[in-house]
Amino acid sequence: MQEDKMQSKDHIYNLIKDKIIRKELFPNTQIVESQLSEETGISRTPIREALKQLSYEGIITIIPNRGAFVSNPTPDKIKSVFECKKVLEAAAIKIACTNITDKELDVLEDLYLQGAKAHASKDFYLFTKLNxxxxxxxxxxxxxxxxxKYVNELIQRSNVYLFFYDNFMFTSADDSEALKGHARILALLKAGDVNGCVEAIEKHNQVTLDQLSLNGIIQ
Incomplete structure (x- = not known):
């Protein structure tokens, strides 16, 4: 019974995220529990648990006595997430650059190549997971x-901004700043260039934020 409940929660969680990625749900859209229950055949308890998790990640906002809504973050909130993510990733890569194994480098190489293919085929959902x-x-x-723990949480929070505001569908794989950044980071990790890795991951985060700014989201 508990396993079924967890599977139901995960199903609702993934369903809502998928609808956001595929732009079937937009900022400020209300998510109605009764409709979800009717559509999926899942009871409200696991639906509420999924909504709480999505709220914790900043993907939806739960307003008492009104319900759950797809989040519509302020520019300051978006900036704060990317600034924090940039700092923590820089600290992590500084250590990782000297600790990373050949096996992990091979994994990164494969993820980069898969990401390029996903970008070329315009599969944003897959590209986001690989990213x-x-x-x-x-x-x-x-x-x-x-x-x-905390970088993963920040990635999930920043993803929702990309789901709505990134120009992925209108950018070729050759022009993708995300792929260029990954290639640069991978090369520096292979070279064991600690300072270069830190600079590259900081720039990678900043470029992503700047692209949202260019799109008119961040002033």
Missing amino acids: DEFHMTIVRASKNSCYE
Whole structure:
């Protein structure tokens, strides 16, 4: 019974995220529990648990006596997330650069190549998952569980901004700043260039934020 409940929660969690990625849900859209229950056949208890998790990650906002809504973060909130993510990832990669194994470098190489294919085929959902794993592989190489926990949370929070505001669908793989950044980071990790890695991951985060600014989201 508990396993079924967890599977139901995970299903709702993934369903809502998928709808956001595919732009079927937009900022400020209300998520109605009764409709979700009717559509999926899942009871309200696991739906509420999924909504709480999404709220914790900043993907939705729960307003007492009104319900759950897809988040519409302020520019200051978006800046804060990317600034914090930049600082923590820089600290993690500084350690990872000296600790990373050949196996982990091979994983990063494969994730980069898969990401390029996903970008070329315009599969934003897959590209986002590969992008997340690229960053988290580096963070895990730092062997610091706190970095791993908090960077993962910040990645999930920043993803929702990219889901709505990134120009992925209108950018070719050759022109993708995300792919260029990953290639640069990977090369520096292979070279063991600590300072270069720190500078590259900071620039990578800043470029992503600047692109949102260019799109008119951040002033």
